[in-house]
Amino acid sequence: MAAKDTQQPKELPTVLLHRLPSMNLPPNPSFRDHLRSLFHLLDPHDSSEPYDSFLSRHAHSIRAILPVGPAPISSEFLQRLPVLELVVATSAGLDHIDLPACRSRGIVVTNASFAFAEDVADCAVGLLFDVLRRISAADRFVRGRLWPVKKEYPLGFKLGGKRVGIVGMGSIGCEVAKRLSAFGCTIAYTSRKKKQSVPFPFYTNVGDLAANTGVLILCCSLTEETYHIVNRDVMIALGKEGVIINVGRGSLVDEKELVQCLVQGEIGGAGLDVYENEPNVPKELLGLDNVVLSPHCAVMTPESFEALFELIVGNLKAFFSNEPLKSVVSNE
Amino acid sequence: MAAKDTQQPKELPTVLLHRLPSMNLPPNPSFRDHLRSLFHLLDPHDSSEPYDSFLSRHAHSIRAILPVGPAPISSEFLQRLPVLELVVATSAGLDHIDLPACRSRGIVVTNASFAFAEDVADCAVGLLFDVLRRISAADRFVRGRLWPVKKEYPLGFKLGGKRVGIVGMGSIGCEVAKRLSAFGCTIAYTSRKKKQSVPFPFYTNVGDLAANTGVLILCCSLTEETYHIVNRDVMIALGKEGVIINVGRGSLVDEKELVQCLVQGEIGGAGLDVYENEPNVPKELLGLDNVVLSPHCAVMTPESFEALFELIVGNLKAFFSNEPLKSVVSNE
Numbered sequence: 001m002a003a004k005d006t007q008q009p010k011e012l013p014t015v016l017l018h019r020l021p022s023m024n025l026p027p028n029p030s031f032r033d034h035l036r037s038l039f040h041l042l043d044p045h046d047s048s049e050p051y052d053s054f055l056s057r058h059a060h061s062i063r064a065i066l067p068v069g070p071a072p073i074s075s076e077f078l079q080r081l082p083v084l085e086l087v088v089a090t091s092a093g094l095d096h097i098d099l100p101a102c103r104s105r106g107i108v109v110t111n112a113s114f115a116f117a118e119d120v121a122d123c124a125v126g127l128l129f130d131v132l133r134r135i136s137a138a139d140r141f142v143r144g145r146l147w148p149v150k151k152e153y154p155l156g157f158k159l160g161g162k163r164v165g166i167v168g169m170g171s172i173g174c175e176v177a178k179r180l181s182a183f184g185c186t187i188a189y190t191s192r193k194k195k196q197s198v199p200f201p202f203y204t205n206v207g208d209l210a211a212n213t214g215v216l217i218l219c220c221s222l223t224e225e226t227y228h229i230v231n232r233d234v235m236i237a238l239g240k241e242g243v244i245i246n247v248g249r250g251s252l253v254d255e256k257e258l259v260q261c262l263v264q265g266e267i268g269g270a271g272l273d274v275y276e277n278e279p280n281v282p283k284e285l286l287g288l289d290n291v292v293l294s295p296h297c298a299v300m301t302p303e304s305f306e307a308l309f310e311l312i313v314g315n316l317k318a319f320f321s322n323e324p325l326k327s328v329v330s331n332e
Numbered sequence: 333m334a335a336k337d338t339q340q341p342k343e344l345p346t347v348l349l350h351r352l353p354s355m356n357l358p359p360n361p362s363f364r365d366h367l368r369s370l371f372h373l374l375d376p377h378d379s380s381e382p383y384d385s386f387l388s389r390h391a392h393s394i395r396a397i398l399p400v401g402p403a404p405i406s407s408e409f410l411q412r413l414p415v416l417e418l419v420v421a422t423s424a425g426l427d428h429i430d431l432p433a434c435r436s437r438g439i440v441v442t443n444a445s446f447a448f449a450e451d452v453a454d455c456a457v458g459l460l461f462d463v464l465r466r467i468s469a470a471d472r473f474v475r476g477r478l479w480p481v482k483k484e485y486p487l488g489f490k491l492g493g494k495r496v497g498i499v500g501m502g503s504i505g506c507e508v509a510k511r512l513s514a515f516g517c518t519i520a521y522t523s524r525k526k527k528q529s530v531p532f533p534f535y536t537n538v539g540d541l542a543a544n545t546g547v548l549i550l551c552c553s554l555t556e557e558t559y560h561i562v563n564r565d566v567m568i569a570l571g572k573e574g575v576i577i578n579v580g581r582g583s584l585v586d587e588k589e590l591v592q593c594l595v596q597g598e599i600g601g602a603g604l605d606v607y608e609n610e611p612n613v614p615k616e617l618l619g620l621d622n623v624v625l626s627p628h629c630a631v632m633t634p635e636s637f638e639a640l641f642e643l644i645v646g647n648l649k650a651f652f653s654n655e656p657l658k659s660v661v662s663n664e
Contacts, residue, residue: 122491138626142625153627286475295470
């Protein structure tokens with residue numbers, strides 16, 4: 001295995017596979033083979049050479065990197081790659097990448113929200129429905145053989161007619177809006193700026209959005225500006241029947257305050273796919289029937305991965321043939 | 333309480349409240365008061381007079397009855413009400429009412445699927461999503477603190493692109509189709525007959541529908557013709573990745589065979605709100621991760637009940653003023 005990188009035909013364009021030792025590309029060996037047939041994939045963790053020495057030796061041939069999942073790309077790391085031009089991220093969120101450092105170097109970043117948008121939107125709608133109608137709790141009720149004993153299961157809430165506020169109207173937010181419209185929900189949103197192509201009411205901040213809706217769905221990026229964008233004030237504005245759905249990143253919500261608000265009934269419920277300290281979930285949530293907890297699996301379908309592979313290969317091929325890239329992250 | 337029915341002003345039209353002693357109208361006292369302000373409500377179970385004597389004494393004044401939930405209306409019962417003209421059912425399914433006997437007497441039956449359609453459709457879509465993406469199982473995984481131990485949660489399946497067969501294209505089926513179209517599913521259906529207003533491919537029987545789709549959603553009435561309409565052959569035609577969602581009645585599916593097919597992996601999964609012997613759920617299902625089990629709660633929202641009350645009052649008022657009824661059941 002050690003000499004694999006030197007066995008690749010030299011004419012293939014070089015791409016650095018940047019990963020944590022414990023993580024690899026999504027579990028699809030045929031994709032890796034396909035990638036290796038198109039690119040000279042450098043994988044420091046697949047070499048017996050020490051990491052630093054491996055990276056230094058190849059640094060001047062690395063114009064593109066393919067980070068796997070949340071492998072961090074810091075400004076220090078970028079300094080070690082002097083000719084880097086492209087980061088092809090494999091996630092929708094980019095909080096693991098130092099975007100300002102990329103911008104200052106003119107490094108282009110593409111993300112994968114395009115590939116994941118439908119599955120993440122499905123997950124947001126599924127979690128919302130599950131919280132409102134208490135399906136996971138109903139499933140526990142049946143499995144715990146409580147139905148013959150307690151007879152009646154508590155009423156849930158209807159999805160149709162709910163006023164839903166979407167935080168972040170990117171590709172995921174647009175797919176969420178499309179789905180919830182079919183259920184008869186009323187949509188409003190907040191985003192960095194008002195989008196001309198989006199027909200729904202726009203709020204300049206999440207507090208006003210919360211005050212005017214009964215559900216917040218978080219599908220924006222985690223940045224310095226959006227860290228704890230949903231704080232206690234926002235939750236109180238959302239109200240006692242309010243529901244928070246988070247399919248973005250855990251730290252979009254002040255998790256400690258969320259737990260408090262849920263336990264004390266200051267909001268009505270939550271559907272969470274992401275947490276501040278994954279894979280650890282606040283233990284106070286584990287006994288609540290008004291929360292639905294999924295283990296950061298919103299994008300976890302073979303179909304999403306297929307779309308991701310296409311997007312990765314498409315972007316790398318486009319880059320090396322000087323064609324337009326897909327899903328470039330606006331790096332303002 | 334005994335003399336209550338005689339205290340009502342005589343000019344109000346008489347309606348028989350037909351219920352099992354253990355059941356009453358949905359838990360909304362203001363609705364009952366409203367109903368009593370409009371109609372002379374006869375409730376045999378609210379009288380100290382023996383049931384048979386009460387019924388005989390009032391039989392000749394009862395032109396309309398309001399059955400609560402699944403209170404059975406047999407031909408023997410109908411024979412005791414010689415001037416009956418209208419049954420205002422409070423459920424979507426009418427398997428508790430002898431429809432041929434009503435037909436032969438010219439008794440009109442209205443049902444409540446119009447009031448319940450949206451909530452039942454939501455439930456069908458929610459159960460389907462939950463089975464495909466294993467949300468309830470994911471919630472168990474997180475609550476059981478397995479995430480930090482097992483790291484990865486198994487992949488689910490994408491909702492978009494699924495070929496979905498709807499069994500029964502009434503008001504509920506149409507709402508299901510509308511919702512799933514927004515998720516990018518492909519719809520086909522079977523129904524007593526092809527409906528000109530429905531743009532989706534029609535199959536004359538459920539076997540062909542199963543063979544050409546990957547998901548069956550049951551939202552038809554339970555009748556002699558639809559009893560066990562989903563039998564083993566249909567499940568085998570649906571295939572190893574096939575999913576069955578039942579929001580109709582338990583006996584639409586041969587439950588014993590369903591359990592076998594699920595346990596042996598001959599179909600992929602099931603989302604069930606109804607069962608053959610409620611509130612008893614086959615114990616083999618309680619340990620399976622590819623099923624989602626809810627306790628016949630598809631219509632259980634305050635909003636549904638509100639719509640039901642409006643429909644009941646609307647139909648009774650229309651009947652007593654010779655105006656057109658809503659939601660008349662086609663009684664062919």
